[in-house]
Amino acid sequence: MGYTLEQHFSEQIYTEVLENGLKVVLIPKPGFQKTYIEYGVHFGSIHQGLDSRELPIGVHHFLEHKMFEKKDGSDYSDDLAMLGGNANAYTTFDKTVYYVSGSSNIEEMTKILIEMCQTLHINEESVKKESSIISEEIKMYEDMPDAASFYRLLHNAFISHPLKDDIAGTVEAVTNTTVEDLKAAFETGYHPSNAILVLSGAFDVDSIMNTIKSSQIILKKSPSKVKDVHYERGIRLKEETMTFPDTFPKGYVLYKESPEVYQGEYERFRLSMLIYLDAVFGSSSEHYETLLKKELINDSFGHMAYIEPDYVVVILGSDTNQPEELITFLKEYVDTVVSEEEFIHAKRNMYGSFVRMLNSPEATASEYAAFLMVGTNLFNVLEVLDAITYEEVKEMRHFFDKAESTSLYVKSKQ
Amino acid sequence: MKFIEDSKFKTNTISIRFLAPLTEIDNEARILLPNMLLAATKQYPSKRSVKQYFETLYNTLVSGHSSKVGKLSVISFHFSFLNEKFVPHSLVSEVIEVLKEVLLNPYLIDGAFSNEILEQEKRMKLESLLSLEEDKITYSAELMKDAMFEGEAYQIHSYGTKEGIKAVSTKDIKAAYEALLKNVVHITVTGPKDDFTLLNDLPFVEVSKIDVVDTEWIPKETPKEVHVEREVAQANINIGYRTDIRQLHPLHSGMMLANLIFGSAPNSMLFETVRETHGLAYFVRSSYVGMKGAIYVSAGVDPKNIDQTISLIQAELEKLKNGDFSDALIKRAKETMRHELVTSFDRQGSISNMEFINDILNRKETTDEWITLIMNTTKEQIMEAAQSITLDTVHVLSKGGQTWAIR
Numbered sequence: 115m116g117y118t119l120e121q122h123f124s125e126q127i128y129t130e131v132l133e134n135g136l137k138v139v140l141i142p143k144p145g146f147q148k149t150y151i152e153y154g155v156h157f158g159s160i161h162q163g164l165d166s167r168e169l170p171i172g173v174h175h176f177l178e179h180k181m182f183e184k185k186d187g188s189d190y191s192d193d194l195a196m197l198g199g200n201a202n203a204y205t206t207f208d209k210t211v212y213y214v215s216g217s218s219n220i221e222e223m224t225k226i227l228i229e230m231c232q233t234l235h236i237n238e239e240s241v242k243k244e245s246s247i248i249s250e251e252i253k254m255y256e257d258m259p260d261a262a263s264f265y266r267l268l269h270n271a272f273i274s275h276p277l278k279d280d281i282a283g284t285v286e287a288v289t290n291t292t293v294e295d296l297k298a299a300f301e302t303g304y305h306p307s308n309a310i311l312v313l314s315g316a317f318d319v320d321s322i323m324n325t326i327k328s329s330q331i332i333l334k335k336s337p338s339k340v341k342d343v344h345y346e347r348g349i350r351l352k353e354e355t356m357t358f359p360d361t362f363p364k365g366y367v368l369y370k371e372s373p374e375v376y377q378g379e380y381e382r383f384r385l386s387m388l389i390y391l392d393a394v395f396g397s398s399s400e401h402y403e404t405l406l407k408k409e410l411i412n413d414s415f416g417h418m419a420y421i422e423p424d425y426v427v428v429i430l431g432s433d434t435n436q437p438e439e440l441i442t443f444l445k446e447y448v449d450t451v452v453s454e455e456e457f458i459h460a461k462r463n464m465y466g467s468f469v470r471m472l473n474s475p476e477a478t479a480s481e482y483a484a485f486l487m488v489g490t491n492l493f494n495v496l497e498v499l500d501a502i503t504y505e506e507v508k509e510m511r512h513f514f515d516k517a518e519s520t521s522l523y524v525k526s527k528q
Numbered sequence: 529m530k531f532i533e534d535s536k537f538k539t540n541t542i543s544i545r546f547l548a549p550l551t552e553i554d555n556e557a558r559i560l561l562p563n564m565l566l567a568a569t570k571q572y573p574s575k576r577s578v579k580q581y582f583e584t585l586y587n588t589l590v591s592g593h594s595s596k597v598g599k600l601s602v603i604s605f606h607f608s609f610l611n612e613k614f615v616p617h618s619l620v621s622e623v624i625e626v627l628k629e630v631l632l633n634p635y636l637i638d639g640a641f642s643n644e645i646l647e648q649e650k651r652m653k654l655e656s657l658l659s660l661e662e663d664k665i666t667y668s669a670e671l672m673k674d675a676m677f678e679g680e681a682y683q684i685h686s687y688g689t690k691e692g693i694k695a696v697s698t699k700d701i702k703a704a705y706e707a708l709l710k711n712v713v714h715i716t717v718t719g720p721k722d723d724f725t726l727l728n729d730l731p732f733v734e735v736s737k738i739d740v741v742d743t744e745w746i747p748k749e750t751p752k753e754v755h756v757e758r759e760v761a762q763a764n765i766n767i768g769y770r771t772d773i774r775q776l777h778p779l780h781s782g783m784m785l786a787n788l789i790f791g792s793a794p795n796s797m798l799f800e801t802v803r804e805t806h807g808l809a810y811f812v813r814s815s816y817v818g819m820k821g822a823i824y825v826s827a828g829v830d831p832k833n834i835d836q837t838i839s840l841i842q843a844e845l846e847k848l849k850n851g852d853f854s855d856a857l858i859k860r861a862k863e864t865m866r867h868e869l870v871t872s873f874d875r876q877g878s879i880s881n882m883e884f885i886n887d888i889l890n891r892k893e894t895t896d897e898w899i900t901l902i903m904n905t906t907k908e909q910i911m912e913a914a915q916s917i918t919l920d921t922v923h924v925l926s927k928g929g930q931t932w933a934i935r
Contacts, residue, residue, distance in 0.1 A: 470538065
């Protein structure tokens with residue numbers, strides 16, 4: 115096994131898969147002072163089952179909190195901060211990511227990050243204390259209508275699929291999470307064969323690769339596997355109205371589909387969909403202008419597309435004084451015949467965004483890792499983008515005819 | 529015009545900042561002005577056509593917004609575009625045309641700004657003000673500052689008030705625009721090499737000397753206490769402190785470190801005590817505004833823990849003043865600052881911002897000199913800086929039914 119060197123856009127990438135299965139990616143960025151180090155596990159809130167047992171909801175996010183704890187009860191982020199590193203983490207539906215950035219002591223910080231992500235130190239007391247902190251975090255989100263309504267929309271879109279659950283779980287689930295739950299999740303979910311380590315910035319490639327190899331702690335095979343999560347058809351609730359005190363009203367519509375819709379061309383579908391959404395509802399589109407004139411949207415209007423190997427979810431929405439009218443409009447016009455000019459603009463926009471992303475070592479690294487986690491290569495984007503035709507983007511409108519959908523209206527409590 | 533050449537970026541950014549004293553502006557008209565200028569121009573009289581125009585230039589990003597910097601109102605416009613290496617031809621001259629079109633060729637009907645466009649922009653601003661109230665963390669902090677700076681020029685709201693926004697007329701916008709053209713400006717360009725001499729032809733006066741640090745402080749006999757009741761699950765505590773140590777003060781670096789140690793650096797005193805030891809909060813932090821001489825502390829806690837949290841925060845401040853913190857914390861704060869300063873060259877936005885702040889403060893130190901200063905700051909200097917911190921205002925946003933004491 116050796117390094118693979120790929121040169122794109124005067125970007126150099128070195129990749130290697132270690133003996134324990136960890137994928138390592140090095141992206142040197144000459145001229146930058148900062149190095150960004152990211153350790154991501156392909157283990158997120160949708161992975162609620164192992165082949166050996168089920169896991170409580172919110173366990174992935176709980177683990178994220180606990181990974182920072184050292185054997186003696188002190189904090190890894192303390193050690194990283196002493197070296198000038200700023201560490202943080204987040205949990206999404208599909209993964210948990212730990213990252214640190216610093217401008218010196220890179221080898222040391224990399225060692226610490228690896229140790230942090232390959233060991234777990236917990237006991238009953240520390241788990242109990244953390245569950246009270248996480249409960250406060252959950253309550254903080256309950257007071258945020260945007261966050262609460264986003265999760266509700268997903269909850270209504272799926273009946274038993276794990277996307278129905280909040281990433282942080284519930285106060286009840288968190289309070290009942292045990293040391294055993296966390297250990298089981300860690301042993302399987304955090305096995306290096308399920309992880310990617312990526313560095314971007316200022317470092318010596320050979321030296322850091324040696325450090326990484328000699329810092330590996332988990333060398334045995336994983337005790338079990340994370341169960342695959344399959345797409346689920348069927349909507350729990352076609353529409354719902356939520357109320358919050360002192361909130362600006364909102365309207366959202368969600369579309370979901372099975373990955374069969376990719377027909378084997380995942381990357382092409384993904385980019386075509388993003389181009390389509392920009393052309394139809396982007397800020398230079400005709401519909402955007404109409405929505406503004408009708409006062410159905412404001413600056414908060416946007417779309418989110420989760421185009422993953424196991425599911426497609428597209429969400430459109432905005433703060434709006436007329437939630438029902440907005441959703442009616444969106445549902446009617448989400449199927450639009452885009453013009454060739456709009457297609458060209460949207461394609462050019464995507465090219466511009468891609469180049470811009472390369473300005474940031476962090477963005478480059480985390481995008482590369484995200485792509486790698488689903489088995490694709492970030493630097494194929496330009497090639498695929500180039501090949502996408504007007505015809506195939508036009509076809510994207512049929513996705514919305516066939517996809518299942520649910521709507522959510524958010525209103526202020528009187 | 530300052531060109532800070534740096535070939536590691538793939539884009540060039542032109543930033544132009546218009547400066548005016550806070551006491552001389554029509555706040556809400558000035559807040560709406562950048563939106564009006566970007567919503568339509570003479571050649572592109574609609575939002576859509578303006579956006580399409582930027583997009584044909586390979587998605588050139590243009591933004592404009594108004595903010596407060598010490599005593600100044602600053603309107604910043606940024607024009608960010610792909611460098612010639614990544615597009616068929618250099619975009620510089622076209623982007624400078626964009627800049628001129630946006631800043632010098634507003635869309636006017638018989639010499640007046642469009643009422644229809646103004647109403648749309650007002651609606652958007654009002655709605656975003658309303659949705660700001662949803663973000664309890666930001667909203668409660670703004671309420672605290674409102675109480676803290678009552679009667680001072682700095683009380684002006686960065687986001688404007690609802691009544692103020694509603695009252696803005698096209699005449700006000702015209703007056704604000706005419707005033708803008710007479711503002712002194714600061715211009716920076718960052719990114720790879722290209723020819724920016726056309727920027728020298730702009731009809732603006734570049735700033736030389738300007739008063740920016742805000743020393744106004746109306747003293748309070750006793751700390752102000754405010755309680756706002758809202759139906760919220762979590763209570764938001766915001767505490768405002770004052771200091772006379774500001775930008776350019778010899779103890780400024782001591783204060784920056786004191787703030788990091790207290791509540792802003794990773795694993796700060798507040799984080800360790802309020803969150804890690806007592807498990808009372810998910811977020812608790814402090815920030816220091818050197819342009820004003822203010823330190824803000826905010827925390828989100830269960831309502832039953834308000835009293836305990838406030839007293840923990842006050843106790844940590846006492847410890848800070850008494851030097852009851854470890855050398856390890858000092859080291860960490862210094863490393864955090866060093867890292868921030870060194871890596872500020874990694875982002876075009878911060879390069880431009882640093883250049884701007886240094887110029888208006890007339891601060892001559894290089895980043896290396898500033899880092900040396902920080903690294904040489906002693907514990908005594910940090911303590912001395914901390915000892916100047918005075919409690920000003922305690923603000924709590926929560927559902928009713930709790931009491932607390934300020935000790």
